[in-house]
Amino acid sequence: MVELRYSSGKIISQKVHAIGVLALGSHLENHGAALPIDTDAKIASHLALQAALKTGVKYLGILYTATEYDYVKHGKHVTIETLVEKNLKPTLKTVKKCLNLEKIVLVNAHGGNIPVENYLKELEDDLNLEIILNNKIVEIEGPHAGTGELSIGALLGIVDTTRLEEHCHFEEYPEVGMVGLKEAREASEGINREAQKMEETGACVDLEQGEYLLEIAIEDIIRDIIKLLD
Numbered sequence: 388m389v390e391l392r393y394s395s396g397k398i399i400s401q402k403v404h405a406i407g408v409l410a411l412g413s414h415l416e417n418h419g420a421a422l423p424i425d426t427d428a429k430i431a432s433h434l435a436l437q438a439a440l441k442t443g444v445k446y447l448g449i450l451y452t453a454t455e456y457d458y459v460k461h462g463k464h465v466t467i468e469t470l471v472e473k474n475l476k477p478t479l480k481t482v483k484k485c486l487n488l489e490k491i492v493l494v495n496a497h498g499g500n501i502p503v504e505n506y507l508k509e510l511e512d513d514l515n516l517e518i519i520l521n522n523k524i525v526e527i528e529g530p531h532a533g534t535g536e537l538s539i540g541a542l543l544g545i546v547d548t549t550r551l552e553e554h555c556h557f558e559e560y561p562e563v564g565m566v567g568l569k570e571a572r573e574a575s576e577g578i579n580r581e582a583q584k585m586e587e588t589g590a591c592v593d594l595e596q597g598e599y600l601l602e603i604a605i606e607d608i609i610r611d612i613i614k615l616l617d
């Protein structure tokens with residue numbers, strides 16, 4: 388049998404081989420005129436991969452489904468129960484068995500996935516895994532499809548710059564800042580507050596802000612990885 392060289396390559400510790408990073412995003416969600424419907428998936432994948440490259444943990448790709456709050460209607464999603472039981476749990480079970488993983492960081496870039504936090508204890512007990520859900524980019528990027536996501540998207544090369552001028556035409560793209568999503572604004576004070584701000588300021592590409600957001604998010608994921616090394 389081949390003896391695996393766990394000390395090879397750029398790793399921060401041989402213990403990283405027991406840790407995996409799995410991205411959570413959304414593949415079918417409107418993001419205005421200038422950003423694609425899988426913006427969250429691409430951002431989450433980038434963050435997870437960069438953290439893996441910098442630490443040596445196993446990069447596990449991305450989960451292909453996402454959930455959303457009932458009152459936010461700007462895409463196609465599954466229920467939280469379906470996401471956890473039919474998608475996330477089987478995926479984690481498979482990667483644990485195939486790669487001998489003991490710990491997982493879930494890198495989430497979609498606000499609707501935050502309720503996964505409520506199921507972590509159950510997942511940990513059922514799978515005998517230690518799991519951290521990292522929501523940093525969701526916490527800091529600002530309104531949906533706003534300046535934060537536009538700026539990150541520009542750095543990743545997924546923004547159609549020819550359509551920036553129409554991006555904040557809220558009647559045509561009500562999901563931008565959730566300005567036109569009446570049910571969501573009524574249900575969430577936070578969403579309404581951000582929508583009001585978007586109506587006042589609009590959105591633009593700010594590459595410095597985009598770089599800052601990515602840097603903060605990646606550093607936070609790496610902190611979670613280091614926490615799991617203890």
